[in-house]
Amino acid sequence: MPVRLALRALLKSPGYTTIALLTLALGIGVNTSMFSLVDALLFRSTPFPDSAQLYEVVASSPTFEARRYSYLELREIREQLTAFPALTTLVHSQYTVSEPGQPAERIGGIMVSEDFFATFRVPPLIGRVFSPEEHQPGRNDVILLSYAFWQTRFGGATDVIGRTLRLDGRTTTIIGVMPPAFDYRMLWGGAAFWRPLNFTRDQIEWRDYRVFSLIGRLPATSPASRVAAELAPVGATQEKLFPESYSGIRYHAVPLHEALMDTLGRRVSLLLLGLSAFVLLIACANLANLQLARATANVRDLAIRAALGASRRRLIYQQLVESVLLSLAGGALGVGLALVLNRVIETNFVISGSTGAVHIRLDPRVLAATLLVSLLTGLLFGIVPAWLASRTDVNTALKQQTRGGTAGRGHHRIRQTLVVAEVALALVLLSGAAILQRGFADLLDRHTGWDTDHIITAALPIPETRTEYETEAKRAELFRRLEERLARIPGVEQAAIATSLPVFTYNGDRRVFIDGQSQMDPNLPAAFHVMASANYFATMGIPLVEGQLYAPDIKVTDPRVILVNEALARRLWPNDTAVGKRLASMDSGKPYWAEIIGVVRDVDTAASTRDPSTPYQVYKPLAQEAWGYVHLVLRSRTPEALGETLRRAVSDFDPDLAVAYTGTVQQLVDSQQHNLRLAGKTLTAFAVLGLALAAVGLYGVIAHVVAQRTGEFGIRLALGAQPHDVLRLVLAQALRLTGVGLVLGIVGAFALSRVLSGLMPRVVSLDLVALLGVAAVLLVVAIIASWIPARRATKVDPLIALRAE
Structure with missing residues (x-):
């Protein structure tokens, strides 16, 4: 009966009902969409068997959180860690696919260690898993395709087993295809294949080469705290030996579905959920105002009911039934709005560099939350108007012959509030x-110390399998010739090559010290190190403050020289010049001594939302430390028009090389x-x-x-x-x-x-x-x-x- 009366009352006021439903749909729909996003990012389990047992090993300190480790760190962790019966190492990599008669292209792949299939417990759809022998050095030229790559590249052909792909100049055999459910892009980032993990020489030697993830399967009976207890001695030893890099470090295990979103992403998504509640609260305040106005207009009707014997509790109950009915109907409309909003978010939200990785759906947990929010909303905006309406003085209200009623001072105060x-x-x-x-x-408008308006860059990985580029001297010669070729592109004013750019962050920081300082001094500063060609500073617009730049024709056999920024010069020699002094950095546990020949202006990162871990910068000649992953940097008045030209220039220079991405500084900042x-x-x-x-x-x-x-x-x-x-x-x-x-x-x-x-x-x-x-x-x-x-x-x-x- 109360429901029937409430429906009749709402239908008699179509204007009020329509406005209330639209307001509720907006408020509840926004909150439902935000909750479903948070559910997808933070709470939904991963699509693997017994996924609650999957954990990622995470390192944290008061100043950072890390999920990537170097080979040396992996070895130290694995020697101490026994909690995981199955523990796999992963590394995301980019590979150059080159087929005869076709331009080279870059695709993503993941190298995995032996326990990979024991950890995730998912067999291939067709084919077989990796054998132990294929994890041996030089024996890993086999791959398992992702389902999506199998469909797009090979059309789902069942005879794909045994076919080959040319990756980084080496022939690789396809031995299987993983099932479609395994293509979990929040973890794999749209990888095209998996292959056995082999460590390179650089990875084995460099402590700062942090690219490896650790994911393990804990027994259901083992607490995650066991991982932290077992790895506490590792962190203590690292902090003692390398205080600048490992200060306060602690290792622990985080459920895999939680570890997929970084701390900033988690906090921002939760903040949006909280702020969406503000919209709902404003909607509730609006509806409470409407209810008060409606109650004032219907005061004689309520007085007549009270005169005929309706109790105050009955009047409140009837008003609340109307409010809850409205909120439930508004919640149903809000679910429809949330479906639309979720599609918009899905097509725009980026995980691992691509959209569509997050599947936002209204599962039973989200729908239950929506139902609860709808009920609470109805009570929230209905309780105060219902209570005030039930306090109407019957005699006064019945004397109002020509008007619907007047509101008391309590009504006015509440509506104003x-x-x-x-x-x-x-x-x-x-x-x-x-x-x-x-x-x-x-x-980008703040002073970064370099030219952010006229730069276009491209990442260029050098495949480790290319024997013609296997030594630093050979790579240095490659970079010299390539830089000359890039400088001849029409519209290019300057060209350079460097291992890092001040767009997002630099390479890992390394401790530096001077003559007379102990390598174990805990107060040693850390500096970002950039290996760059001599033309880098002119291209980037970084001025020389003191001394000189290194020569363009410097060789790996020449005496080692470096440049430092003003901040590091002031830190180490506050009352003296840095030019002519010797500085050492710790490379793979060994000091790398070099003479400082110049000081350049401080530069700031263009896209980082947080302050860098150190303001100090060291620049080394690329020819003396030629890495296998560099950035091509071009300066032009129209950098946005050079993207395809830059790709073509690299392909023409060497058909088996392919850039990983190209973009102007603004484009890279926007993507980040x-x-x-x-x-x-x-x-x-x-x-x-x-x-x-x-x-x-x-x-x-x-x-x-x-x-x-x-x-x-x-x-x-x-x-x-x-x-x-x-x-x-x-x-x-x-x-x-x-x-x-x-x-x-x-x-x-x-x-x-x-x-x-x-x-x-x-x-x-x-x-x-x-x-x-x-x-x-x-x-x-x-x-x-x-x-x-x-x-x-x-x-x-x-x-x-x-x-x-």
Whole structure:
């Protein structure tokens, strides 16, 4: 019976019901979408048998969290770790696929150790797994294809077993295909194949060569804390031997589904979920206002029911049934909206460099949460209006013959409080969106110390299987000839090659020391090391401050020389010149001594959202330490037009070489921060929605005030008040409510800016200009929302108003 009465009452008020359903659909739909995103990123298990037993070994300290290890670190960990019956090592790699008559291309693959299939417990769809012999050095020229690569490259041909691919210049045999469910892109990143792991000489020798992941399967009866206990001595030893690199390090096991999202990603997704609740709270405040207005209009109906014997509890119950019915119907519409929003997020969210890796679905857990939110929403916006409506004085209400009723002071105070809350919450959302968007826009505008506007770059891996490039001297000669070829491209002003660029971060930092310092000194500074050709500084626009640059024709056999940045020179020689001094860095546990011949300006990373681990930089001649993975750097007035030309130039130079990616600095920054910028856009959408709801709420309250005070305005006009006096009176009340909301919102905006600054300190700072701009926008919207009912008050006919009284 109560449900039938509630439905009848809602159908009798189609305008109110429609507005309420749309408001609820927006509020609940946004929250459902955000919860399903968080569920997909943080809570959903991986698609492997007994996935709850899969853990990743993670290293953390007060200043960093790491999931990649060097070969030397792997060996130290594996010697101590017995908790995992199956423990596999993984490394994501890029390979050059070159077939006769076709241009070379780069595809992703993963090298895995022997326990890989024992860890994941998924057999191939067709073919076989790797044999123990194929994990031996030089015997790993076999691959297992991913299902997606099998379909796209080979059309799903069943005779693919035994076919070959030419990877990095070596013929590789296909021995199997993994099933489609195994193509879990959040872990594999769209890899095309898996192959046995072999370690290279550089990987074995370099402690800073951190590319390997460790994933293991714990027995159901073993606690994850056992891993931390077993690896505590490893961390203690590393910290003692290498205090600068391992200070405070601790190892522990993290469930695999949690480890797939980094700390920043987890915090940002949870923050978005929390801020989406602000939209729902604004919607609830709006609906509570509507309910109060409706209760005021229906006060005589409620009084008649009370006079006929309906108890106060019965009246409250009936009002709550209406609210819950509305919220459940709005929740159902919200689920439909969430489906649309989820598709949008899926096609834009990037994991491992590609979209579509996250499958956001409304599983039973998400739907249960939506149902709970819908019920709580109905109670939240319905309880106060229902309670106030049940307190109606029957005698007073029944005496109201010509009007639906008048609201008491309690009704007015609550409605005003709700509007203040809406304005405050809307300001918090708007300020968060403004701070993020302004921060991202200013990221490249800050002084980085190098030219970020005219640079295009490409990553070029040199396959280790290419014997013609197997030594440093041979690679140095390759880079010299390639740089000359790139410099001849039309439109290129300068060309250079380096192992790293100040776009995202540098290579791993290494401790440095000078004559007279102990290698074990815990206060030794760490510096980022970049191996670069002599033309790097002119190409990047990094000026020389003191001394000289190294010569373009420097050779690996020449005396070792380096350049340092101003910050490192000041740190080591605060009262003297750095030029002519000797500096050593720890390379693979051995000191690398070189003479400083010049000092260059400090440079800052262009895209990092956090401060670098060290401000110190060391530059070595690429010819004296020619790595197998470099970045090609071109300077041009139109860098965005050179991408395809750069790829073609490399292919023409050597058909078996292929660049991994090309992009301008702006493009690389955008790709690196894609998800953070997506989060900023999402927050902006929340803010716009919250602003619209707050404006509607303020309009409703002021319109109700005008309706309630029509008689008063008529008397004022009859006694000689001018229309602009009434207009000023109404707007003053609206501005008072808005002002209180703005003050409370500014406090909330300060708190939110501190949270965002903790997540992205180089993007977010408390921007008073943005905050004042947002407050001004809200004030203008409030004036516009109040203007229409205020103008209506000035047109009151005093005679009609007095007759009504």
